[in-house]
Amino acid sequence: MKVTVIGSHLxxxxxxxxxxxxxxxxxxxxxxxxxxxxxxxxxxAVRESEPVYAAVREKGSLGIPCFVLEDGSVTLELEEVLG
Structure with a gap:
């Protein structure tokens, strides 16, 4: 499994x-x-287009880290990725 992690070292x-x-x-x-x-x-682009970010946008939060799975699905939940 390969995961794209979008986030910040900060x-x-x-x-x-x-x-x-x-x-x-x-x-x-x-x-x-x-x-x-x-x-x-x-x-x-991901933050503005993905439904998973609706609540994040409403609250004005940043929403990182973000995880993009090999199948293109996007989640903000680490446990969802790790299983």
Whole structure:
């Protein structure tokens, strides 16, 4: 399984998720919003278009980390990815 993780190295939740994936030997593609404007643009497109972000947008929250699975599905729940 390969997971794209969209987050920030400044975010404790992102760092925790990365640690969990590393411990389980999950292949990841990390998109760091704090270090890359192209990654930020990808994130903003996901945030504005994915239904999973409706509540996040309503609250004005950031909504990271975000996990994009190989099948293209998007979730904000680490446990959903780890099973």
């Amino acid at each position: 975010c404790p939740d992102t760092l925790y998720a990365l640690g969990q994936f590393s411990a389980r030997k999950v292949e990841i593609d990390f998109r760091d919003l704090s270090a890359s404007l192209p990654d930020l643009k990808v994130y903003l």
